Amino acid sequence: MEQLLAQVLAAIEPHRGEGKVADYIPALACADPGKFGIAVAGADGVVHGAGDCDEPFSIQSISKVFTLALALTRVGADLWQRVGREPSGSAFNSIVQLERESGKPRNPLINAGAIATTDALIGDGDGDSAIAGLLAFLRAQAQDDRIAVDEHVAASEAATGSRNRSLAWFMKTYGIIDNEVETALDAYFRQCAIAMSCRQLARAGLFLAFDGRDPVTGEEAIVWHNARRINSVMLLCGHYDNSGEFAYRVGLPGKSGVGGGILAIAPGRGAIAVWSPGLNEFGTSAVGARALEQFVERTGWSVFAGLANPTAGAT
C-alpha cells in the first residue's frame, strides 16, 4: 500500500496546484494550493499515508456524512420525512428545488439538507451538545482526541452565511426546521469548521466500509443498514451536480468539501481520504479527485468492478 500511494503521489505530481482555492472566507482562501495528502485505512485499522496526510484542514461538507450518521441513529427513518434521498440535479446551494418541493431538501448532502439534518440532530437539545456529540463520535472513530472545531473558521462561515440563512428561513416556512434558525445555523457552521487530517478522516470513516462496525474492535458505530444507506446517498449525491462524474471516474461513495478534502468509502475494503485545496468548478478538489481515480484504477476497488483487481493487465 505504501508503494501504491507513492505511485499515486507521482501520478498527480504534474497536476499539483490545479483548481481554484475557495475564497469566500479568508481562512480557506489562504490555503496553499500546492498541498496534497492521501491516507488509506484498511480492514486491519492501519492507516497508510502519503504527502501532507498529517496536516489538518477544514473538512467542510465532509462533516455532513457524520452528522447524517448520528441524526439517522437519533431520529431513525423519520429523518426522511424532512429530507429526501434523491440527487438534486442542481448546485449545492440551490433554493429552486426547495420551492418546487415544499421546502423539503432533496438530500442530506446539499446545504439545505445538511442544515435540516443538523436541526434534527439537535432535536430538543441544544446546538453545543450536538456539536460535542459529533466531535466525540469523530474522536472515537478516529481514535484521536485532537479533532476540534476551528472556531475562527466557524465565525467566518457565520459572517458570510447569508445564502445558508436564506435556505434555512425558507425551510422554516415549511416546518422543516424545528429549532430557531440561528440555532440550527450556528451548529451547521461549526460542524463545517471541524479540522482534520487525511489520516484522521480515513480512520474516522472506516466504519462506513464495514457495515457500520469498526473492523478492528467490532464495535457498532451505527446500525448496518444505515451504513449502507449513507454509502448510497454519498455515491448518488456526494458531489452535488458532479456526482455522476465522480461515480463514473472513481466509482466509490464519496463526499467532498470546499476545503479540498474528499472522503471515499470502498465497502469491504477501507476508507480513503485525500486533500488538495484547488477545486474544480463544482467545488470538488481537482487533484484529490484525480488521485482517487488513480487509486481505484490501481486497486480495482470500484463498486462497479467485477473482479478483485479487474484492471490488472487490462489497461
Next chain:
Amino acid sequence: MEQLLAQVLAAIEPHRGEGKVADYIPALACADPGKFGIAVAGADGVVHGAGDCDEPFSIQSISKVFTLALALTRVGADLWQRVGREPSGSAFNSIVQLERESGKPRNPLINAGAIATTDALIGDGDGDSAIAGLLAFLRAQAQDDRIAVDEHVAASEAATGSRNRSLAWFMKTYGIIDNEVETALDAYFRQCAIAMSCRQLARAGLFLAFDGRDPVTGEEAIVWHNARRINSVMLLCGHYDNSGEFAYRVGLPGKSGVGGGILAIAPGRGAIAVWSPGLNEFGTSAVGARALEQFVERTGWSVFAGLANPTAGAT
C-alpha cells in the same frame, strides 16, 4: 439459489398486483398485473428462475442500457459530448433540463438521452442496421435467437410518441441529433419494443457484472471500463427521479422499464431480472423493486455492503 428465489416469491406474494399498469398504449395496458417473474444469472452462466420467468414482456427502457453499451463501443467517449452522465433530478420525459442545458440531455437513460444515444448508434448508417445490431448483440449475450422486436408495440409507441418527438426536435435544434428526427425516433421506438423474458434478460446483462466479459466464455462484449461506467450510470440514473430510492433500498445498478421489467447488476456476482407489470408513481415495477430488495437482503449483494453476506445474523 432456487430456494432463495422461492423465498423471494413467497415474500412478494401478498403484494402481487400492486402498482398501476402502464396504459398509454394498448399492448402494455392489457398486461396482467398479477404476473411476476424473477431470474438470476451467476458467474457460471447458469440462469435460475422462478415465477413467470420465461414469459416475454416488453423491455421498454431497459433496452437503453444495451444501446448505451453499443453506442459507447461505436463512438467511444465522444458520446459524452452530446449526452451527460449526471442524475437529472426530474422526470423521465422532462424537457426543462434540455432548455437549461442547451439541448444536451443529462444522461443516456432518460428519454432524451436515449434518443440521442440511439442516434449516435445509427451514426451514418441506417436505423434498421442499428436495430439489427442491437438484436444480434442481445441474442449473442442471452444465447437465445428468439429475441425480437414486437413490431405491434413499436407501431403503438410511434403513434403515441408526440412527447418524444418534441424532445427529439428540441435536441435537433442544438445539433445533438445528427440523423433525421424520424429516423432516430423510429429506431428508438423499436428498441423499446424488444420483447424478452426474465431469463433472457438476466443472461443478456451478465457481462455488465463481469467487467464487460462473459464470465463463462471469457469473451469481451464491451471494454472493461465501459462496463463499470454503464453500471455507474445505471446506479445513479436508472430509475429517473426515483434512482436515489432504488439505490437506497436495493443497492445495485439497475434499469427499469414501463413494461414492468427491471434489470439489476451485482458486480462480481451476477445479473438479476424481475418482471411485474404494476408500476409505482415513478414508472418502476412496484413488486419487482420489492423482490429485488428482498433478494439483496438475503444475498448481501448490495454494492454498499462491507461483507460477503453482511446481513446474516444482523437482522
Next chain:
Amino acid sequence: MEQLLAQVLAAIEPHRGEGKVADYIPALACADPGKFGIAVAGADGVVHGAGDCDEPFSIQSISKVFTLALALTRVGADLWQRVGREPSGSAFNSIVQLERESGKPRNPLINAGAIATTDALIGDGDGDSAIAGLLAFLRAQAQDDRIAVDEHVAASEAATGSRNRSLAWFMKTYGIIDNEVETALDAYFRQCAIAMSCRQLARAGLFLAFDGRDPVTGEEAIVWHNARRINSVMLLCGHYDNSGEFAYRVGLPGKSGVGGGILAIAPGRGAIAVWSPGLNEFGTSAVGARALEQFVERTGWSVFAGLANPTAGAT
C-alpha cells in the same frame, strides 16, 4: 358618479362574501368577508364613495406602490440596478426567479422587489424615518392625518415572515440589500401594516392619474415620468401572476393587497379604491376585481379603449 357607484354596488351584491379571507395572521383572518367598499377620486379632487368606503383596512401590498414612488424620487433610475421591471411569471413570493437572476427581483411589486425597494428608501437613514416619510406622504396626498401603521398587524407580519426573511437573506447574498436584513424587513412589515379606507386610498393615489401632480393643487408629488412608469409597472406586475387577467378584464393599472384592497389608476380621469376581504387564488380581492370590471365597463375608463365611453351602445 354616485349613481354609477350604486349600480356597481348592486351588480356585486349577489357575489358578496366570495373568495377566501387571508388567514396567515389573525388580524387579517378575522376580517368580515361580507364587507365591500368603493371610492373614486376624480380630477376635481372630490371623492365619491359607496358601501364600506370609510372603514380602514390593512392595505398590505398596495403600500408597495407608494414606497416605489418615494424610492424612485430618492434614488432615481439607479433603483433599476437592483430591481427589474418585468412581469415575473410566478407567485408573489417565489424565490426561483431570484436564483436564476443573481438575486435581482423581477419588479418592485413582488415581495422580494418591495423589500429591496424599501431597503433603497431607507438608504443610509433608518427604518423609522423611512416609514415616517411614507406616512407623511400618504397623509399629504390623502389630505387626512389619521393614516397610520397598525402596529399589531406589523408585529404579526414580523412573527410569521420566515419566507420574506428567506427572500431578504437571499438578496443580501448578492448585495441587493444594503441595510441589515432585519432593518429592511422591519420597515417592510410596517409599511404593509398601514391601515387606510377606500376613500383615503383613492385620494392618496390620485397623483398617479395626473402625471405625478395633484390635479387640484397642481403640486408635484413625484416627477411626471415616474408617475407613468409606476402606472406601467402596476399594469404589468400589480397582481403577481394574475396581472394579465386583471389587465384583460379591468384594463387599468392596479395593485392589490391581501387585505382585500385594490387601488386602480385611470390616467387622466381619476383613482379608484375598492375593498372586500375575500381573495381569489392569486391573492386579489375577488369581489373587488369584479367591482372594478363593472366600473370600467360602465365608464369606459380602460386604457385600452378607443372612445371616451366606448361601450355606450356597443354592448
Next chain:
Amino acid sequence: MEQLLAQVLAAIEPHRGEGKVADYIPALACADPGKFGIAVAGADGVVHGAGDCDEPFSIQSISKVFTLALALTRVGADLWQRVGREPSGSAFNSIVQLERESGKPRNPLINAGAIATTDALIGDGDGDSAIAGLLAFLRAQAQDDRIAVDEHVAASEAATGSRNRSLAWFMKTYGIIDNEVETALDAYFRQCAIAMSCRQLARAGLFLAFDGRDPVTGEEAIVWHNARRINSVMLLCGHYDNSGEFAYRVGLPGKSGVGGGILAIAPGRGAIAVWSPGLNEFGTSAVGARALEQFVERTGWSVFAGLANPTAGAT
C-alpha cells in the same frame, strides 16, 4: 404630424444601424441594418410616413396579433382554454413553461401560443384557407391588395424550425393542437413570412386603436371587447421578456417581430408602425423602439399619461 415624424427621424439618425440583424434564415440576414421607416395612421385614416416607410419587410411575429384577432372572432373565449393571457417571464421560444403548465402556452404572442392560436384559426378547415383569410383581412384593413406571403421566407422558416416543431409536438401531447403538427406549423411559418411596409402595417392595425372598428368607414373588424383585450395582451406580452421595458419606455401596446418591425397601438389616437432590422438582445428592433419612445415623448400618446400632451413644457 409630418414635422413630428421628421423630428423622430432626426433623433434616431445617430443610432442608425444599431442592433443585430436576425441571422437564422438568409432572407432576414441580408436585411440592411441602416434601413429605418415609420408610419402613423390616425383617426382620419390618413397615413403619414417617413424614411423607408414604403419598403416591405417580413412582419414575422407581428402577424400573431392579427391571427389572434381572427382566432378570437372564430372560436371566441374558448380560445383561452388552450392559450393563457399572462406574461411568460421567459424567452419567446421557451419550453420550460409548457412543461410546468401542462402544455398550455402562457399567451398567444410567444411562439408556442401563436402556433396554438394558428391551429385554432385553422379549426377543421385547412391551413391554406386560414392563411387566405388572414391575408384577406390584412388587405381589407390596410386597403391594399398587394400584401402577400413571401413564400421564400416561409420555406426558410420551415427548414430551420426545429425548435418550433418541438414546441408544437409538446403541445400535441397535451391536446392543445388539434390539427396535424405539420399543418399547424406550415400555416404558422407562412403567416410569419407575410411582407408589409410600415404604411400598410399602420393602416392595417388602426382598428385596434378604435375598439375594433375602422374609424373612417365605421365598419367593425372585430368586436370591441376583443380589440381591448388584444391591446391588453400586446402591452403585457408583446415583446416577450422585454415587455416591461417596452411598456416602461414607450407606454403603448405593441408587438415586435424579428424582421425589425414593431406595431404600436395608441387607443383613441392611432396606430404606429416602425421598421429597422437591427435587434436588441430580446429580439425587438433597437432603433424602432427608440423611435417609438421619441414619438410618444413628443405626442404624449402613452396610455399611462394623464394629459393630452403631458410632456409639453415638462421636459
